[in-house]
Amino acid sequence: MLLFSLAYHSLKNRLLTTLLTVFSIGLSIALLIGVENVRVGARESFANTISQTDLIVGARGGSLQLLLYSVFRIGQATNNITYQTYEHWKNHPAVDWTIPYSLGDSHRGFRVVGTNEEFYKHYRFRRDRSITFESGRAPADVFEVALGSDVAKTLNYRTGDKVTITHGVAAAAGRGILDHKDKPFTVTGVLAKTATPVDRSLYIPLEGISAVHIDWTDGAPPMPGEEVPAEKITKQTVKVDQITSFLLRSKSRIDTLRLQREISTYTEEPLQAIIPGLTLQELWRTIGYAEDALTVVTFFVTIVGLLGMLVSLYTSLNERRREMAILRAIGAGPAKIISLLVLESFLLSIAGCVLGVGLVYALSVTFQPIVEEHFGLYVPIQAPTITGWIYLGAVAVAGLLIGFIPAWKAYRNTLSDGLSVRL
């Protein structure tokens, strides 16, 4: 206890140096834990985007590409699949439900998703959460649209507003191939926040996607006078020919494997069926190297922080020669001197760890909503992960071990200083 009190008062006596050292270690720890939290948060955010979906089916191509454009609205599909094929699998006896997606259009940088009522009924995220409406209802008619929470908030849209969709995926209005100005959609509802890419899309009926292209010929808009007015288009008059991909839930997990094989070998159309969780793990394996590189950088930052502590303790020893000599004079043995310095180093690293974790939580609480809104990344505020605790333990132990270097020097100093007349 006496040793602890001595160490505490010694550190307090050099308050500015102590605070700067603790701050330096704290920042390193905050970076180390922060990066770990963001890594875990990113993985959880991605994994939580889609739940209870056994297969994602699309045209044959890359499995990652299919996952990215179907779930995360990143990238483009290379091919579509026919609606006939979709119906074939939808009606398969082993299939519980399906959610069709028709992609390719946008509105002011947000993706437009053509889907049907199955999306609102079956889509699940964060294990078992379903889609709910903050206001209004799901689109029922051809030219009706429901908005993701971020879309409504960013563009300040409300139920009843008119929305024009853009042909192609454009960053802003007018930068796509063409705006479907003659066929505006009416906002019928705004989805409740999900903190997933669902928030950053607009949802129209499958028939809506076909309807805006009903009068197009060979990829070109209609000539003047050949347009089909929106008033003449009803759900019954529009034929859905194709979709981009569909989500599938099988009646049993055991059926999933069989269905995946059957879909992948379907002879009528080249298809691929991916299991989203497995493809996501493939993605993590792919970007794992970048994560490792980031972790290595943060480790080096932490090492720099600890070296700063070593430098601080080591350089302070000259100023503390008298203190050490007095301690020796009043009977403190070499073990006591070494223990004192090691304890000081350990206390500094522990204080740094506490400050670092505190900083991480303070920053998380402050910036969590901003990060979630701008990047769609939900960084959970929770106790450090097992890896986080390992990092903290490693820093505390490293602090303890580093303390032996100045401690040994101090012990050697007290030997020579004890024999010297110059004090």
Next chain:
Amino acid sequence: MRLALALLAVGVLLPAQTRSRKAHEHGSAKVNIAFESAKGAPKGVVEFESPADSVVGFEYEAKTAADKAKVTAALNTLKARFGEMVIFPAAAACAMTNKSAKVEADDHHDAKSKGARQEQHSEVHAGFEVACAKPLSGLEIRFGFMKVFPKIHDVNVALLIGDQQLSADVENDKGVLKIAK
């Protein structure tokens, strides 16, 4: 337009599909495991797929009595020792029953090349049923492919259990699948 694009795409890709081949990499194998749930007394299936070379030792069609005997022996080993290759946790008291095991030829006849070269591959496909007496929640599945078939050193394992979708790249028998609680 979209219809035209789709028809064009389908038209272009259909022949490609009929010509497409499955990846065939010697030394690698694929295992798919599926359970309806990890709770209660889970029942599931395990599928195994590997180039025949890794299991039987060759991929040509077994015509001689000696080759046929080799195939039979290899498949019997696979059936009898699959529990050593996919090791379910002892705590779950799982029993595996073989449902099928066969060598399937995957002939690739390249008619365009001179002399109509024929490239022959074959694969071993096996299916097992698994019945566990106790829950698999919180337990681990381990692997020991190389102990039984030393040529199988890289295995891609997929596990569907309840709503968990897990995978592991098992290299030289190193790798586990941890089932969440």
